[in-house]
């Protein structure tokens with residue numbers, strides 16, 4: 001069963017080694033383990049629903065709590081403190097396109113706001129009802145999770161949009177295929193959510209981003225159904241699929257999608273290399289990309305993240321030995337870790353493996369082959385549970401990310417970390433900040449930063465500190481001309497920064513499309529962009 005106030009399944013615990021506590025204390029001081037709000041108390045605080053009855057809508061208070069928040073830091077503060085500010089007035093679980101259309105009609109007739117809900121893994125406030133919006137309905141797509149069609153000749157698979165990652169992959173795997181879309185939130189994120197937020201999987205280098213995997217689909221809009229046929233390519237003007245991608249529930253409800261799938265790879269392995277420092281590591285990564293060596297995943301951690309990875313890993317005895325060994329080979333405190341994946345047919349995989357080895361060695365790398373890489377693969381989705389464990393130990397954690405051209409990547413990464421550190425200091429906390437480059441492109445890279453700090457018992461103080469750090473980092477991203485999001489989307493939290501990459505005219509055009517599609521501002525208001533008052 002899914003946790004109501006944190007990440008993932010209630011039955012899974014991410015265990016940290018005993019030494020992790022000392023490590024965290026030495027870096028950011030002791031966290032205070034304060035009690036969470038009890039579900040019963042939150043249930044008692046849910047107000048009367050304001051919407052008329054409908055056969056598809058439940059107003060059960062627990063359902064409303066479970067759909068009130070996503071996974072952002074402010075969402076965690078709300079869930080753990082019980083200070084929610086707003087709940088949806090009802091939740092519906094449609095099972096067909098027609099039921100989605102009926103719900104939109106009901107919402108439109110009764111001036112009820114609608115929030116499409118996939119897995120609720122948004123980290124930017126996407127699924128939260130806003131107090132100022134009045135009656136709100138959450139449309140949870142969980143029961144629209146069927147595998148509708150498979151065209152093996154074109155390798156196109158059609159799924160309903162509420163299907164979650166594991167179910168989608170398992171259905172495809174049974175036929176010998178894969179979508180290859182593996183965000184870290186895979187376990188609890190849905191196809192519709194991936195499309196609506198332009199999500200990016202960990203192996204998008206090989207499989208492609210979700211935008212590249214979408215061939216066609218069906219959307220229920222306030223004006224009626226919209227069919228976008230699967231097309232391999234089209235020069236027939238601007239692509240409406242691109243408007244649906246990243247629409248964050250503002251243009252309609254995606255009910256099903258036709259996806260480009262691939263046969264399961266013949267070979268897949270993840271491996272690791274250590275470098276003496278970040279400079280050597282990043283040069284090696286650039287060299288690999290420039291040489292056209294296409295790994296399926298390639299991630300380089302800075303020295304702080306490498307240390308955190310080692311310190312928070314289980315099996316501390318093995319880690320001790322590994323650290324000693326690394327020191328002997330000149331990989332001291334500044335060492336940094338690269339993890340990479342090789343996916344594909346055996347012949348190409350052999351070539352990639354050989355070339356990667358050569359390039360990494362020629363840049364001073366120390367390959368440790370498959371143990372660390374394969375451990376990363378095994379824990380790549382359970383790592384998300386670490387946040388529950390850290391919170392219980394008294395630490396708050398958030399991440400942010402961007403992408404920008406190569407020439408700016410390294411200085412921007414350093415500046416983002418500094419901005420968070422400085423803002424943290426100004427807020428009276430001393431955050432632990434670490435980072436990696438997560439996705440690489442020929443012309444640039446994505447930067448992913450994690451910051452962790454001892455949380456205060458006062459929810460507002462946690463939010464104030466977070467706000468200062470997040471704002472400082474976001475402004476730094478804008479100063480460097482990066483995107484405000486490489487993969488998480490916009491929601492409410494990134495909304496002020498969107499204009500810098502879209503331009504004022506671009507924002508106007510986007511606003512005009514949304515205004516046309518939804519003149520009464522019914523669909524997920526306040527997300528992606530704020531309507532001008534009408």
Ligand SMILES: Cc1cc2nc3c(=O)[nH]c(=O)nc-3n(C[C@H](O)[C@H](O)[C@H](O)COP(=O)(O)OP(=O)(O)OC[C@H]3O[C@@H](n4cnc5c(N)ncnc54)[C@H](O)[C@@H]3O)c2cc1C
Nearest residue numbers: 118119120121122183184185190192193196199200249254
């Ligand atoms: C631990 C963790 C790790 C993460 N890792 C990654 C990662 O590696 N890569 C990545 O890209 N993101 C990641 N995310 C962010 C998040 O998982 C993605 O944004 C994901 O795509 C959201 O999918 P969801 O189904 O949970 O959508 P939700 O959170 O339910 O909704 C997100 C937005 O999509 C809209 N939406 C959902 N379904 C539909 C639909 N059928 N029709 C129309 N609109 C819809 C919602 O209205 C909302 O605006 C992570 C989040 C967490 C908590």
